[in-house]
Amino acid sequence: MTMNRTIETDSQEAFIEEIEKVQDVLPKRIDANPKNVEKGLAKLVLTLVELIRKLLEKQAMRRIEGGSLSDEEIERIGQTLMKLENKMQELKEIFGLKDEELNLNLGPLGDLM
């Protein structure tokens, strides 16, 4: 190497493990073939549904934190969030998708979730 290079760590294995995790989050290219195109589409759709579900949940938690929800409203929100989560669980099982697969790489912006 021609540059004045330093690479220094006292935890090489830990860093290798974490860097591999970052690289393994998503496939480098879309594997679109007739056998898995259905799963690929389901992954895309469910990712967007999961994003909306998380946003709803976050908004609800913020409102609870702000103290702006009544007891009845908390009950209704609880029921809605429970049903949404259960339905998502069912759909993930049907298409054989894991939680960590429901994400999108937005390039320079990082991952969607």
Add this chain to the structure above:
Amino acid sequence: MKIYAYGIIDSHNSLKEPIAGLEGKGIYNVSYRDIGITVSELNEETKEITDTYILEHERIVERLMEDFTVLPMRFLTIFNTKEDILSMAELYYEDFKDNLARLHNKVEFGMKVIWPADTIKQRIIDVYHKTKHNVSISTESPAKTFVKEKFQEHIIEKEFQEEANRCIAVVDDYFNKIACEKKLKRLQTENLLLNASYLVDKQRQNDFKQAFEQLKNTPGDLKFLFSGSWPCYNFVTLTKKVASFDYFNTEDMLNRLLAQQGFAKERNAV
């Protein structure tokens, strides 16, 4: 015969000394106005891209940096014809000129930080349970119990994120005054607190290294990976984005090229 590109340089002249490129092919400069694109020819048959190629690419970019300001191309930037290269240069010329001026006499350093996420989270949970909260949610129904659990997760996650921000600010403070520019990626995984790139003036490299020495000697449970100096891989910014000519420095381009070339192996980060 394909053409493999290494980087954009601030010279349109031929290289003074011969430099061997990938597969031993000689590197030459494709000039456009007052800049150049350093390339070498690549066998059509090349299908296997190995770690050796990545290291070679890095070595060549560094060799070019001895003589020029270089905007390093991503590993595996391949063109079909010289005309394609010139089209790309014409399209991005203004951007290239701006970047060459901005990155003149600059190098890049990398800084990765791991923190003990599980321990931090457990500490936050313990504090949460000991603290009296303003919000009280009953557990008289499954729905309310569900909300209560979600609310607890929400508060713990919020505190976790705030703790991460505090910690990153402490680390960044060591380098902030020395670096010209920085790119901070936070919490790419729960444990990888920070993955940072800093752009540093060549004259201030030692200051930057000393800052790291100070940081690593501070007591705490953070782990560090410090690396550099590197070519400025993370600081080339293009304002123009045209899909059909997006040859430069993007993941999409790499994936597309990989697919076009039919390379069996995916790109590995340098």
